[in-house]
Amino acid sequence: MKREVLMGLSGGVLLYLFLQGLNPLPVLLMIGLLYLLYETGGLKVIRKQIGGNTAKGSLCKVTFQAIGGQATAKKELIEALEFMRAGDKAAALGIRPLKGILLAGPPGTGKTLLAKAAATYTDATFLAAPGSEFIEMYAGVGAQRVRSLFQRAREAARKEGRFNAVIFIDEIDVLGGKRGQYQGHMEYDQTLNQLLTEMDGIKNDDGTRILVIAATNREDMLDPALLRPGRFDRLVRVELPDQEGRLQILKLHTANKPLAPDVNLSRIARETFGFSGAHLESLANEAAILALREGKREIEERHFLEAVDKVSLGEKLDRRPQEDELWRVAVHEVGHAVVSESFRPGSVAALTITSRGQALGYMRQVPEDDYYLYTETYLRGQLRILLAGMAAEETILGNRSTGVQGDLEQAINTAKRMIGAGMSSLGVVSLPDLPDSDLQGAIRDILNEEKAEAVRLIREKHELVMRIAQELMSRERLNGDELRAFLESESGALGSSRATGKDEAAGVLAL
Numbered sequence: 345m346k347r348e349v350l351m352g353l354s355g356g357v358l359l360y361l362f363l364q365g366l367n368p369l370p371v372l373l374m375i376g377l378l379y380l381l382y383e384t385g386g387l388k389v390i391r392k393q394i395g396g397n398t399a400k401g402s403l404c405k406v407t408f409q410a411i412g413g414q415a416t417a418k419k420e421l422i423e424a425l426e427f428m429r430a431g432d433k434a435a436a437l438g439i440r441p442l443k444g445i446l447l448a449g450p451p452g453t454g455k456t457l458l459a460k461a462a463a464t465y466t467d468a469t470f471l472a473a474p475g476s477e478f479i480e481m482y483a484g485v486g487a488q489r490v491r492s493l494f495q496r497a498r499e500a501a502r503k504e505g506r507f508n509a510v511i512f513i514d515e516i517d518v519l520g521g522k523r524g525q526y527q528g529h530m531e532y533d534q535t536l537n538q539l540l541t542e543m544d545g546i547k548n549d550d551g552t553r554i555l556v557i558a559a560t561n562r563e564d565m566l567d568p569a570l571l572r573p574g575r576f577d578r579l580v581r582v583e584l585p586d587q588e589g590r591l592q593i594l595k596l597h598t599a600n601k602p603l604a605p606d607v608n609l610s611r612i613a614r615e616t617f618g619f620s621g622a623h624l625e626s627l628a629n630e631a632a633i634l635a636l637r638e639g640k641r642e643i644e645e646r647h648f649l650e651a652v653d654k655v656s657l658g659e660k661l662d663r664r665p666q667e668d669e670l671w672r673v674a675v676h677e678v679g680h681a682v683v684s685e686s687f688r689p690g691s692v693a694a695l696t697i698t699s700r701g702q703a704l705g706y707m708r709q710v711p712e713d714d715y716y717l718y719t720e721t722y723l724r725g726q727l728r729i730l731l732a733g734m735a736a737e738e739t740i741l742g743n744r745s746t747g748v749q750g751d752l753e754q755a756i757n758t759a760k761r762m763i764g765a766g767m768s769s770l771g772v773v774s775l776p777d778l779p780d781s782d783l784q785g786a787i788r789d790i791l792n793e794e795k796a797e798a799v800r801l802i803r804e805k806h807e808l809v810m811r812i813a814q815e816l817m818s819r820e821r822l823n824g825d826e827l828r829a830f831l832e833s834e835s836g837a838l839g840s841s842r843a844t845g846k847d848e849a850a851g852v853l854a855l
Contacts, residue, residue, distance in 0.1 A: 406460035412596045413589025413621060414454055417582045421445065421458060424578045428466045428508055428553055442577045443543050444556040446516075446570075448563045449582030452622030455559035458582065459512040462557060468508035469501045475518035478535050486519075486535030494542045494554065501552045508553045516558035517565040536567060543575045584620055587613050593621050597628040604642040612648050615693050615710045619655070627651045649694070649823070653708070658701030665704060672737060672745060673697045673705040674813040679736025680707040680729055681827055682809055683801050687725040690828070696821035704747065710824070720767045723758055727794040728801075730755040735798035736809060755794075759787045 408418050427434045427441050434441060445462075447455040456472075463470035473493060478486040497509040513519065523533045543556060558576065560566065570576055585593060590613040598609065616624065630651035635643045654660075665673065677695045684691045684707070693710040700706070709729075734748040759768075760783075766772040768786045775783070802809060812830060816822055822830070 405464060406457055407464055408458075408461045410596065411454055411457050411461060412592030413585030414458065414582060415589070417447075417449075417458060417580050418461075420578070420580045421447075421462060422465065424580075425462055425466050425555075428468070428555060441553060442555065443574065444558065444576035445578045445580060446563075446566075446576040447557065447559045447580050447582050449561060450584055450620060451561050452620035453582045453584060454621045455582050456512070456514060457621075458580075459510065459557040459559065462555070463510040463512075466508045466510065466555070467506060468510045468553075468555070469497065469504055469506050470510050470512065471497050471500065472512040472514065475513055475515040475520070478519050478539075487538035490535060490538040490542055497554055498552045506552075508555070511554060511556045513556065513558045515560065516570075517560045517562040520558070520566050520570045522565065522567045523569075536570075540569055540575065584618060585624075587617075590616055590619060590624060593624045594628065597625050598643075601628065601632055602642045604644040607643065607645045607648065612645070612652070615649070615652055615708075617710070623655055627655050630654050653694070653696075653700060653706075656708075657703055657706065660698055660700055665699070669704070670697055670817060671813070672741060673747070674816045675736050675740050675809065676733040676745075676747060677705045677707045678809050678813045678816060679732040679734075679740075679798075679802055682805055682812070682831075683732035683735075683798055684709060684729045685828065685831060686801055686805075687728060690824070692824045692827055694821065694823045695816065695827065697816060698820055720762065723762055723767070724790075724794055727755050727758055727791065728798045730758070731791065731795045732798040732802065735795060735802045739799055739802045740806065740809060755791055756787055759790045762790060763787070 408422065411418065424442055424445055427439060447458060449455060459472070460470060462468075471493065478489050493511060497511050501507070501509040519539065520536055523536060556576075563579075571579070591610055594609045594613055612627075616627065619627065627648065628651075631643050631647040634647040634650055640647075664670075674697050677697065681692045681695045691709050693708045695705070695707040697705040730751045733751055734744050737744045737748065760775070762768055763770060763773065763778075763783065763786050764775045768790060770778075770782065770786050808831070812822075812827070815830060
């Protein structure tokens with residue numbers, strides 16, 4: 345019926361234009377195009393592009409118990425969610441319900457999982473959308489999508505018979521960046537303005553409580569209007585897990601995996617300092633893949649230890665350097681290891697001359713514990729370890745190579761950190777106001793002092809470094825325990841030879 349009416353109306357318009365002496369061809373083409381779009385569903389696609397996004401409502405099954413390593417973040421988040429669960433009690437005390445919670449922290453720490461667990465905890469409909477989905481080149485499209493998202497949240501909650509809805513916006517810094525930084529393109533500002541308006545309009549008496557949870561790892565990029573009370577009322581830090589947190593995460597990710605009796609998850613958690621939850625999940629998965637490659641029915645600890653290296657640096661490479669290059673790599677890494685064991689016994693986890701990623705070889709340290717504050721003594725010791733590879737190359741091989749560049753970059757950054765904390769001869773200074781010449785001079789002084797100490801240690805243990813490097817050349821990899829056992833045996837041998845008047849310059853490594 346509608347089709348017949350449209351055809352009759354179109355014919356009448358065309359006849360009228362013809363009688364008026366106008367060319368009806370453009371109108372005819374327009375009518376044909378609209379008809380084609382109608383028949384093929386193109387109009388629906390256009391409406392979806394302008395007013396919709398891919399966010400769908402659903403009830404999440406993720407719980408806080410299934411998330412490990414974020415005890416503080418979970419506690420803070422649960423406390424904020426109690427206002428949604430106990431809405432009547434909160435209203436009786438005159439408490440305004442929270443409108444937004446911002447999860448801020450490094451990538452891979454579980455911000456999305458926390459948002460899903462929040463929806464489960466409050467028995468809420470869960471809608472998720474990335475911040476980039478709201479940004480288009482056409483003005484007004486992003487704002488319409490924001491309006492549509494909030495409307496669908498209310499409709500989905502009512503349809504499911506729920507009183508709560510959680511809207512999760514990932515990477516909100518794309519949508520909520522500081523206004524005014526995109527000159528000549530107001531779409532970003534319009535979209536953010538619409539989000540601010542929608543959050544201001546969230547009410548507790550409209551039948552559905554809406555909570556906006558957003559995640560970002562660039563909090564400094566957000567517009568201040570987003571962070572004021574009444575919008576994102578709570579800022580929850582989701583940081584990298586500590587050692588106990590890493591152990592909990594490893595237990596969660598290995599619960600469905602057969603582990604050999606020699607697997608010590610506490611030791612693996614200790615050796616994965618700086619790993620996020622995503623890294624640890626990948627670690628457990630890579631260890632299982634390594635066991636599968638070998639046809640094992642259980643995952644052994646060596647699989648986990650190799651997976652640590654793979655997650656950190658990448659897969660082993662087929663390339664094999666020339667023999668003289670391998671010898672240089674071995675001397676370099678053993679220099680790191682010997683000085684590290686001299687400074688902090690038990691600190692070396694492994695050293696190898698096997699190429700991974702961009703590294704021809706590496707020495708991996710394991711911290712005694714997780715530290716968040718560093719003393720000058722500790723930082724100077726780390727500088728000594730960083731510069732020990734270069735010191736070993738110069739002392740034993742007579743020159744250095746381009747392989748020391750990465751170590752130098754880390755050492756320079758550490759020296760800058762020390763200067764900024766007043767740990768240099770300059771005293772307390774402001775780094776941004778410090779002249780480049782003074783800064784470079786202070787960095788040079790700190791690095792030269794610690795390099796001289798590293799050279800002294802390498803010279804004292806010259807024979808020891810040579811022997812361990814030869815052992816590393818034949819075995820390609822030494823773990824920390826094997827290195828320390830070798831050091832103890834070599835120290836005893838050197839002590840005996842010194843007693844007979846031989847190898848007096850070699851020295852003894854004190855463990």
